[in-house]
Amino acid sequence: MMPQRDRPSCGAVPVSGKGFVVAERLPGVDAGFLYMETPTQHMHTLKVSFLDVSGVPGGYSYEAFTAGLAERLHLLPPFRRRLRTVPFRLHHPVWVEDEAVDVPRHLRRVVVPSPGTQREVEQVIGRLASTRLDRSRPLWEIAVLEGLADGTIGVVAKIHHAVADGAAASALLANVMDTDRPLDLPAWEPEETPRPRQLVGHAARDQGRQLLHLPALLWRTLRSVLHLVRRRRDMPVIPPRPILDTPKVSFNGSISARRSFATASLSLPTLRAVRKATGVTFNDVVLGVVAGALVAWLEEQGEHPSSSLTAGIPVGTDRAGAIPRLAGNRVSNMFTSLCTDVKDPIERLQAIAQVTAQAKVVQETLGLKMLEDWVQYTPPALFTGFMRLYSRLGGADHHRAPFNVVVSNVPGPTEPVTVGAARLTDLYSVGPIMEGIGLNITVWSYLDRLNFSALACPDTLPDLPGLVKHLAPALAELSAATGAPDGAST
Numbered sequence: 001m002m003p004q005r006d007r008p009s010c011g012a013v014p015v016s017g018k019g020f021v022v023a024e025r026l027p028g029v030d031a032g033f034l035y036m037e038t039p040t041q042h043m044h045t046l047k048v049s050f051l052d053v054s055g056v057p058g059g060y061s062y063e064a065f066t067a068g069l070a071e072r073l074h075l076l077p078p079f080r081r082r083l084r085t086v087p088f089r090l091h092h093p094v095w096v097e098d099e100a101v102d103v104p105r106h107l108r109r110v111v112v113p114s115p116g117t118q119r120e121v122e123q124v125i126g127r128l129a130s131t132r133l134d135r136s137r138p139l140w141e142i143a144v145l146e147g148l149a150d151g152t153i154g155v156v157a158k159i160h161h162a163v164a165d166g167a168a169a170s171a172l173l174a175n176v177m178d179t180d181r182p183l184d185l186p187a188w189e190p191e192e193t194p195r196p197r198q199l200v201g202h203a204a205r206d207q208g209r210q211l212l213h214l215p216a217l218l219w220r221t222l223r224s225v226l227h228l229v230r231r232r233r234d235m236p237v238i239p240p241r242p243i244l245d246t247p248k249v250s251f252n253g254s255i256s257a258r259r260s261f262a263t264a265s266l267s268l269p270t271l272r273a274v275r276k277a278t279g280v281t282f283n284d285v286v287l288g289v290v291a292g293a294l295v296a297w298l299e300e301q302g303e304h305p306s307s308s309l310t311a312g313i314p315v316g317t318d319r320a321g322a323i324p325r326l327a328g329n330r331v332s333n334m335f336t337s338l339c340t341d342v343k344d345p346i347e348r349l350q351a352i353a354q355v356t357a358q359a360k361v362v363q364e365t366l367g368l369k370m371l372e373d374w375v376q377y378t379p380p381a382l383f384t385g386f387m388r389l390y391s392r393l394g395g396a397d398h399h400r401a402p403f404n405v406v407v408s409n410v411p412g413p414t415e416p417v418t419v420g421a422a423r424l425t426d427l428y429s430v431g432p433i434m435e436g437i438g439l440n441i442t443v444w445s446y447l448d449r450l451n452f453s454a455l456a457c458p459d460t461l462p463d464l465p466g467l468v469k470h471l472a473p474a475l476a477e478l479s480a481a482t483g484a485p486d487g488a489s490t
Contacts, residue, residue: 023084023094023194025206026162028376029329031092033161034083034135035383036434038391040257042132044139045431047157047169048125048453051422054151060422062109065144065153068420070103075175078163078327079106082138087196089381091203096193098138108143116149122261122465128156129259129455139163152425161432165329166410166442167316169429172326176419210376217373228365237351239359240310240337242402247305249298251438252401254394255457262468263428264452266475268445273484274475278346280353285478286409286450287311287356288349290441291338292474294405295348297467298340308341310403312437317368332371334363335403345474346481396436406431406440413446428453439467 026034037043053060073079081095110128113120124145133139139162145154164172194202232238240246266289275285294309313334318325336359342348367373390396408431417424430442430453438460442453452471456464478484 023096025094026092027328027372028092028374028378029331029372030162031380032375032378032383033329034093035378035380036387037132038388038435039132040255040391041387041432041435042129042257042259043161043432044129044133044158045161045164045166045169046125046129046261046429046453046455047159047173048428049155049157049173049419049424050148050152050426051155051419052152052425053422055423056421060153062144062146066104066107069107069142072176073101073103076172076326078159078168078172079138079140081163083135084193084199086199086203086380088200089384090200091207092378092380094194094199101138105137106141108141110143110145112145112147112154114147116147118263119465121145121148121154122263125154125156126259126261126458128158129261130257133158133160153422161329164325164327165316165331166314166408166429166431167318167330168325168327170410170412170444173427174413175326214377220367221370221374224366224370228362231361231365235358235361237354237358239355239362240308240335240403242310242312242335243400245307246310246400246403247307248400249303249305249309249404250301251456251461252396252404252436253438253460254391254396255433255435255438256459258458259433260456260458260461260464261430262454262465264468264471265426266450266452266472268448268450270475270479270484271450274349274478274482277482277484278349278353280349281356283313283409284349284353284356286443287313287336287338287352287407288345288478289471289474290405290407291340291348291352292345292477293467293470294338295340296470296473300466305340309338309405311336311338311405311407312403314406314408314431315363315368317372330372332363332368334359338405345477349478391435399436401436403437404439406433406437406442408440408442410442410444412444412451416447427451430455433457 033043056064080098080101082098083093084096085093110124112124128143133141139160141158143156143158145156148154159169246252271282271285271289275282278285290311291309298305313336314331315334317330317332334356337352337355339348339351339355342351410429412427413424424446426449427444427446428451429444431440433440433455438457440455444451444453452468454464454468458464461467
């Protein structure tokens with residue numbers, strides 16, 4: 001059973017009106033994704049599903065799809081919430097259950113240009129990713145793509161990162177699909193909008209409580225850092241340091257609002273076979289495939305970085321066995337090397353495994369939740385203003401990026417899934433790019449496939465499909481070198 005309200009478990013803000021109403025404050029990690037957003041840095045994620053609608057009784061229609069989504073909206077709690085900003089930005093915003101969600105306003109119908117191949121679909125998705133979400137409404141949009149060559153429809157859900165991370169989005173997806181494990185959710189209870197005076201009063205109260213925890217956080221952080229300094233002396237391999245050890249490449253710089261999107265589908269059994277043959281982790285093989293693709297692409301571009309490219313890897317902080325979340329972010333970041341300066345693919349994979357193992361030690365020493373704890377103290381007005389100025393002035397062009405590329409890996413459904421009478425044929429997802437970090441590669445599995453999605457800015461990376469096309473050969477290279485079964489791409 002789900003808790004009575006499936007919301008981020010940080011700082012409920014009681015607000016009285018007619019009766020008793022509860023609004024819930026965003027934790028700092030969620031609110032931070034709002035503060036980072038600028039006209040060129042969009043902080044939404046994309047979830048892309050392809051549905052075979054040939055078996056839908058009476059045939060598919062956009063109107064029926066809209067009605068079906070409205071019927072399932074009670075299974076998507078974050079889709080019913082809108083933001084309420086605290087006056088003067090004295091504290092993080094709060095979520096309020098919307099009185100009535102106008103579903104058609106969140107949907108759009110898009111006919112993919114002929115011939116409707118994956119290439120045209122990706123171009124459409126890139127354009128959809130290039131616009132920000134309207135913060136006056138719940139922070140989601142869905143585009144239904146029609147006119148695909150294979151007769152399927154595409155469903156592109158654009159969800160703000162403040163709403164859900166990869167794990168929560170996966171649970172949301174499972175909850176609206178026809179599986180044997182739907183989550184039991186409370187009835188939808190629209191809430192009154194808190195008055196400005198109430199928001200200010202409760203913000204002051206919450207800030208006071210929060211400051212009481214600051215000395216303990218400072219002491220805990222100091223102890224963790226000193227412990228890490230001691231542990232680093234004995235590490236066989238030193239993980240890269242953000243900014244200090246990041247080489248410059250063409251897609252690391254200031255970005256525009258434009259986005260490009262590209263995909264590749266690889267064989268999941270082949271990746272598992274490579275993992276088994278080499279003794280590394282599954283995520284190490286994913287990083288090895290990405291590294292191999294980047295090595296080939298850099299060679300084509302004539303780019304020769306001064307050192308190995310580095311990657312930022314989002315890592316979930318949920319406890320093992322915890323009840324699936326449908327909202328919020330429980331995530332930290334791990335920094336590792338892609339060892340692109342190692343020529344042999346197997347040696348590169350083993351080097352990645354060694355560095356990543358030590359990167360996990362760094363993260364565990366500092367504490368998985370340290371980032372979450374510190375961003376709780378982010379000053380909304382100051383950080384928002386800084387990000388907008390930094391973006392407008394092209395600040396990312398004047399220093400090294402924290403790391404070169406985001407690589408994220410989220411497990412997806414292992415059994416065939418249906419939505420109503422429609423069959424899910426494929427599933428992709430990708431997170432945002434940021435100023436200075438102009439490439440995001442996100443991996444979601446479905447059945448026997450591992451689906452790679454890449455997002456970039458065409459002004460800094462003009463030919464994203466040209467990079468993504470190297471993923472399948474990179475896996476094939478690893479497979480051949482280890483004697484793993486063939487079938488790198490599907």
